[in-house]
Amino acid sequence: MYDEMYGNDGSVRAPYAGVAQWIQGSGVDLLKLRQNEAEAIFRKIGITFAVYGEGGDPERLIPFDLIPRVFGASEWRRLSRGIKQRSRALNAFLHDVYHRGEILRAGIVPEELVYRNEAFLPEMIGVDPPGKIYSHIVGVDIVRTDGASFHVLEDNCRTPSGVSYMLENREIMMRMFPQLFSAGVIEPVDGYPVMLKKTLEECAPLKCESDPTIVLLTPGSLNSAYYEHSFLADLMGIELVEPQDLFVENGLCWMRTTRGPQRVDVIYRRIDDAFIDPLAFKADSLLGVPGIFDVYRSGGVTLCSAPGAGVADDKAIYAFVPEMIRFYLGEKPLLDNIKTWRCSAPDDLAHVLANLKDLVIKRVHGSGGYGMLIGPHATKKEIEAFRAKITANPAEFIAQPTLDLSTAPILGGGGVEKRHVDFRPYCLVGKEVRLTPGGLTRVALKKGSLVVNSSQGGGVKDTWILAD
Amino acid sequence: MLSRTAQNLFWMGRYMERADATARLIEMGHRMTMLPGSNEMDEWRSVASACGSALDGEQTASAVIYRLLIDAQNQSSIRSSLVQARANGRAIRTALTQDMWEALNDGWRQLGDVDAETARRNLPALLEWAKNRTAAFRGASEISLLRNDGYCFLNVGGLIERADMTLRLLDVKYYVLLPETDVVGGGRDYHQWTSVLRATSALRAYHHVYKGDYSPWGIADFLILNPIFPRSVSYCYREIRRYLDDLAEVYGERHACQEISVEMMARLSETQIDDLFQAGLHEFIADAILTTQRLAAEISRAYHF
Numbered sequence: 001m002y003d004e005m006y007g008n009d010g011s012v013r014a015p016y017a018g019v020a021q022w023i024q025g026s027g028v029d030l031l032k033l034r035q036n037e038a039e040a041i042f043r044k045i046g047i048t049f050a051v052y053g054e055g056g057d058p059e060r061l062i063p064f065d066l067i068p069r070v071f072g073a074s075e076w077r078r079l080s081r082g083i084k085q086r087s088r089a090l091n092a093f094l095h096d097v098y099h100r101g102e103i104l105r106a107g108i109v110p111e112e113l114v115y116r117n118e119a120f121l122p123e124m125i126g127v128d129p130p131g132k133i134y135s136h137i138v139g140v141d142i143v144r145t146d147g148a149s150f151h152v153l154e155d156n157c158r159t160p161s162g163v164s165y166m167l168e169n170r171e172i173m174m175r176m177f178p179q180l181f182s183a184g185v186i187e188p189v190d191g192y193p194v195m196l197k198k199t200l201e202e203c204a205p206l207k208c209e210s211d212p213t214i215v216l217l218t219p220g221s222l223n224s225a226y227y228e229h230s231f232l233a234d235l236m237g238i239e240l241v242e243p244q245d246l247f248v249e250n251g252l253c254w255m256r257t258t259r260g261p262q263r264v265d266v267i268y269r270r271i272d273d274a275f276i277d278p279l280a281f282k283a284d285s286l287l288g289v290p291g292i293f294d295v296y297r298s299g300g301v302t303l304c305s306a307p308g309a310g311v312a313d314d315k316a317i318y319a320f321v322p323e324m325i326r327f328y329l330g331e332k333p334l335l336d337n338i339k340t341w342r343c344s345a346p347d348d349l350a351h352v353l354a355n356l357k358d359l360v361i362k363r364v365h366g367s368g369g370y371g372m373l374i375g376p377h378a379t380k381k382e383i384e385a386f387r388a389k390i391t392a393n394p395a396e397f398i399a400q401p402t403l404d405l406s407t408a409p410i411l412g413g414g415g416v417e418k419r420h421v422d423f424r425p426y427c428l429v430g431k432e433v434r435l436t437p438g439g440l441t442r443v444a445l446k447k448g449s450l451v452v453n454s455s456q457g458g459g460v461k462d463t464w465i466l467a468d
Numbered sequence: 469m470l471s472r473t474a475q476n477l478f479w480m481g482r483y484m485e486r487a488d489a490t491a492r493l494i495e496m497g498h499r500m501t502m503l504p505g506s507n508e509m510d511e512w513r514s515v516a517s518a519c520g521s522a523l524d525g526e527q528t529a530s531a532v533i534y535r536l537l538i539d540a541q542n543q544s545s546i547r548s549s550l551v552q553a554r555a556n557g558r559a560i561r562t563a564l565t566q567d568m569w570e571a572l573n574d575g576w577r578q579l580g581d582v583d584a585e586t587a588r589r590n591l592p593a594l595l596e597w598a599k600n601r602t603a604a605f606r607g608a609s610e611i612s613l614l615r616n617d618g619y620c621f622l623n624v625g626g627l628i629e630r631a632d633m634t635l636r637l638l639d640v641k642y643y644v645l646l647p648e649t650d651v652v653g654g655g656r657d658y659h660q661w662t663s664v665l666r667a668t669s670a671l672r673a674y675h676h677v678y679k680g681d682y683s684p685w686g687i688a689d690f691l692i693l694n695p696i697f698p699r700s701v702s703y704c705y706r707e708i709r710r711y712l713d714d715l716a717e718v719y720g721e722r723h724a725c726q727e728i729s730v731e732m733m734a735r736l737s738e739t740q741i742d743d744l745f746q747a748g749l750h751e752f753i754a755d756a757i758l759t760t761q762r763l764a765a766e767i768s769r770a771y772h773f
Contacts, residue, residue, distance in 0.1 A: 045573075227561075260772065
């Protein structure tokens with residue numbers, strides 16, 4: 001098992017030298033006290049998230065671990081090239097499947113995986129989003145399984161969340177431990193909102209003649225990521241709107257203001273496809289802006305991300321991303337995928353059913369760490385229940401080997417302990433592809449657990465990219 | 469600015485003011501019940517009426533305190549007001565400064581698990597806490613919020629609520645101020661008068677302005693017409709007029725709400741307290757309450773919320 005901080009011989013890896021010194025200098029007891037302090041600050045600022053479908057407290061804190069996750073400069077160079085490459089390929093794929101479908105004609109990606117995909121929107125066929133960009137913010141979940149290699153666990157092309165933690169975790173660390181940052185070796189992350197705004201500006205619609213008016217569309221304050229929505233709108237200096245604040249008239253999109261209607265050009269929407277426009281998608285939805293999809297199609301407003309962008313990020317399509325990179329970019333993939341068996345393919349299915357106890361089974365459209373089976377940690381009964389589900393509906397599932405995720409140090413009950421981590425950077429795609437040196441490190445706080453999702457007892461850490 | 473943002477600012481101002489005014493009223497009620505010869509339930513009854521939740525049937529003091537302070541079912545309880553103000557603020561986080569949000573967010577759950585008995589036992593501390601919350605919020609807005617249209621909506625909301633609370637207190641207590649009750653001049657009336665001043669935190673201020681003794685005329689004058697006492701109807705309206713004029717200037721357009729505030733202010737500054745008593749104190753108060761309601765409605769019409 002690879003540990004981020006310690007080598008096999010127990011020596012501290014070079015990027016962690018500063019962190020190790022800090023832990024030793026402060027002592028675990030003091031750090032634990034400061035951890036409680038950090039929690040109080042989070043609570044006071046109101047950085048909370050909610051878990052869908054669990055009831056209970058709608059405003060709960062995501063646990064924050066004080067010990068940062070560190071990447072060395074050369075590691076980051078490798079990662080960042082791979083992340084940008086992947087983001088470009090995913091956008092090229094989206095444009096292709098909503099136009100000529102070359103990759104399908106070439107027989108590289110099976111047609112049914114795209115056209116029968118519930119995230120595929122036929123209404124988007126032939127629509128040309130500004131700059132041919134569909135996914136403006138790509139969240140690529142990355143894990144490390146051994147020293148040399150990073151693997152992509154999944155892609156998030158719709159509206160990946162969590163970037164506010166990247167910014168706030170850093171804010172807290174700088175507030176509490178300014179001395180750690182005084183040497184200037186840690187790359188700052190606070191350029192993200194500026195880059196995001198720039199990216200959105202670059203996607204102004206055809207009919208916009210002056211500086212675009214950008215808004216962030218949130219489902220409302222009961223949404224689990226509401227804090228993030230308001231936080232980002234605030235940092236970009238744009239209006240945070242709810243669907244009822246917007247309306248369509250004369251082929252354009254407007255928001256209701258105290259001065260009367262004001263034109264809106266670019267919408268960074270943090271609301272699912274199905275709820276954008278009750279006229280176009282889900283007729284029984286009470287949410288949404290009636291008619292906005294037509295305005296989008298005719299170049300009156302830009303939706304970021306584009307409706308239908310989700311077809312690129314489900315777990316069955318995931319398996320083909322390396323092929324996409326070769327097909328569209330003519331490049332060698334810089335980041336590897338995890339080996340993935342698609343249960344819809346008969347050979348794969350046979351292998352999966354024969355090896356359930358060693359594999360991780362995921363739903364193709366699942367997210368949040370729900371509804372998965374971790375073979376080695378499951379009981380016989382759970383495995384058999386899953387076998388029945390898979391046999392009944394193979395196309396719904398994929399399987400991957402159980403990964404030996406790397407561990408990073410956390411402050412636990414017994415002092416500094418090791419827990420599994422993953423990493424989500426946020427890649428911005430506008431006229432340029434931009435990447436903030438940082439991201440969100442999620443950590444499985446339960447001992448031995450491999451699930452890092454905040455809804456399943458995961459926590460977060462500050463993530464440091466060291467400067468050269 | 470989004471109309472919804474203006475609306476939330478306006479109501480946030482109202483709810484915070486309501487929480488504060490309700491705390492002062494409960495304080496007054498608490499104090500009155502400690503006086504010899506007072507009928508405790510009568511006092512609580514008038515406090516509850518002034519808070520807009522008249523009591524029905526027999527009640528205990530604990531029940532009333534619970535209802536005005538903690539009860540989530542009562543839309544006007546201090547807890548409901550604070551929770552609603554926070555919900556207003558949370559819906560428009562970007563329109564608030566960090567300081568304001570922290571003031572709204574800090575300890576908002578505090579009243580959640582207090583029961584009736586605890587509330588009664590810890591009443592002074594709880595009221596003090598509530599007043600501190602609203603003061604912290606007001607201070608945070610004062611020192612950190614941009615002086616734009618949002619600031620106007622927030623303050624107009626607060627001032628309308630404050631004028632309304634003073635008027636409602638007078639509505640409930642006006643009989644105490646009528647000349648007939650003046651005949652005895654005994655201790656009881658003295659306490660009744662001072663209670664009205666206490667409920668508006670005006671006891672000492674009153675002395676600074678009127679020097680001499682308490683009189684019903686002086687007290688009514690102070691709470692309705694005095695231009696420098698910040699809870700008087702006149703002061704509130706002058707400020708309301710000022711903020712509405714600012715809004716008219718920012719937006720380049722005047723509406724019915726501006727006219728109402730100008731008329732009301734003209735009326736308040738031309739009136740002498742003797743005229744008010746002559747024409748009927750109660751009629752004036754009832755009319756002013758209606759005008760204030762109409763004003764609020766016209767503001768939301770003018771700014772599309």
